[in-house]
Amino acid sequence: MGKPPQRTSLEDVARLAGVSPSTVSRALNRPELVSPATRERILEIARSLGYTPDQVARSLKRGKSPTLGLILSDISVSFHADVARGVEEVAQAQGYSLILFHSQESPERERAGLELLKSYRVAGIILEPTGKNRELEEALVQEGIRVVEVDRISGAKGVPSVLSDNLQGAALAAEHLLQAGHRWAFVVGGELGLTSCGERTEAFARRFTAGGGAAEVYTCPSTPEGGYEAALRYLSRGQRPSAVFVTTGQMAQGVLQAFQEQGIAIPQEVSLVVFDDPPWASLVSPPLTAVRQQAQEIGRKAAQRVLGERFPGRPKILRLPTELVERASVARLADPGGSYPPDNPA
Amino acid sequence: MGKPPQRTSLEDVARLAGVSPSTVSRALNRPELVSPATRERILEIARSLGYTPDQVARSLKRGKSPTLGLILSDISVSFHADVARGVEEVAQAQGYSLILFHSQESPERERAGLELLKSYRVAGIILEPTGKNRELEEALVQEGIRVVEVDRISGAKGVPSVLSDNLQGAALAAEHLLQAGHRWAFVVGGELGLTSCGERTEAFARRFTAGGGAAEVYTCPSTPEGGYEAALRYLSRGQRPSAVFVTTGQMAQGVLQAFQEQGIAIPQEVSLVVFDDPPWASLVSPPLTAVRQQAQEIGRKAAQRVLGERFPGRPKILRLPTELVERASVARLADPGGSYPPDNPA
DNA sequence: CTGTTAGCGCTTTCAC
């Protein structure tokens, strides 16, 4: 009682306008197929009735909904939020909506999300993959749903990825440290199984080593807590590397917290470079030298690939260049190439 | 050619199981109405076929989709991301999906989002309102769509809100400053038309004045840029208030940037309290004293209100308490109640 | 240019 949620339907408009439903439909979707006079009348009536076409019915009929799915481990990571903004931006511009799903890094949740999105008949899915659901990804592609990965590469066949050029970015960091005279670095790597952490760690180590330095890799959860723990580990040593390279902004948060709590002076006691440039990097003391990613652009490009035409010849993996933002967390060492790195870091 | 995106439908399952579609539907939705034997068989076949019920068809039939809409000005504001996480958490737990929409603070985009969500037959909408679409909000409620506002109060009839207890939080900040001996404060208010900024500014001023202090309010865009500009304005004065109160984390970013660039020492030259406690607040030097909001809980509560039963007697506006996190950005003044506030701050 | 017809895939009475 007292509940008349009578949505007005296309049929209502048709009746009032004295035309058939299909004409109304046309007036809305292909106006050029309807005589100007009736078109105007229909549109006018539709407006006056506050008519909104039912997307659900439309999607059922068309077999596809103007919707994109976005599966992220956690939207509150600033990098992810920026990616989401980019995705949403082009989706909205093209008339698509965004369904957001959190995987929380859990393969089961990811699977649930993928299946859910499929059942929603989304036009495409943008996915930060755990890598544990490759078959499902491939199956979705088979069914005609476009899938594009961001930030990681699961290895699923037929699924392109958009991510930062981790090799280039990590090399930038390594080189910068090398040039500042550092020859011994501690790498807070995170979970090396993740494309981002793995590639960054490896590329950094390779470049740094090639330049005559020695890199020690420490793995830990890719979270602030993981970074915190890694930093404590670093500090607990007798002799310490002169520089620390952190592969994600999340971990950097923890690293910084630890250094701060222990009263470690940056860059006097330790130099720091972070892969990723969260908004706070320039706010801390000292401001952090960081490898900036084009997060929003990654989102945009991913959305474009999902929505755009399929170019068979197109590169499967798109790597967006990064940029080194020099701030004040790296000390220039007095004796470049000198004695800092012990001959045997182990 | 080479494109057989044949989704398997309920009918396929029925055929293979040798039963009618309705039985399959029952087996899936009300298993108790189907004999255990057939039920098992159906479920088994469904599984082997990789069958996923089509949400679109289901939603059309049911006239409602298990989906919530979330309209935010910008997901990359950490407070919003946390709200979103909260919303998503309870939505997911209850089997609902989330459609994310960015209003970018534009009433037109908000209207578009609202209309879009309506056309998707979402079960409910969680909205950070611009306040310029009250009639539409009310109309949606009339049509049976639950709408709940977060962080702001538009004033739309029948639309509850969930937000921080701005009065309590601002009072906390004022009191803290008062107790530390401050008697003259500069308030970076932001856009006072927004519930958050307005309430915080007013409550702070009132409490601070009541305690014998003088508060000067400065309005500016509620963005980092706005904060930056406000801080410069503050700095450009001859005599300055001893404390600055910033009503949002976004603006605090800009304020900090400005202070840093100008080499202003906190809290020696100016004390700082921020309403909102973004993840970086504890990372900067000095760590910022902040009023912490229960962002995620705001999201959860909002989602619960959208999804839960309708309690007619329930309070329309839910204000979640905040907490003062004392860190190191407030100086204890030597001469409490003394001469800091000039008799005539103007 | 416009109306008629036939569903999209699923749920839901209503019979059997």
Add this chain to the structure above:
DNA sequence: GTGAAAGCGCTAACAG
């Protein structure tokens, strides 16, 4: 317990 039938609101041939 299970099937048949109707239809959610819209679109897309196909006629006229």
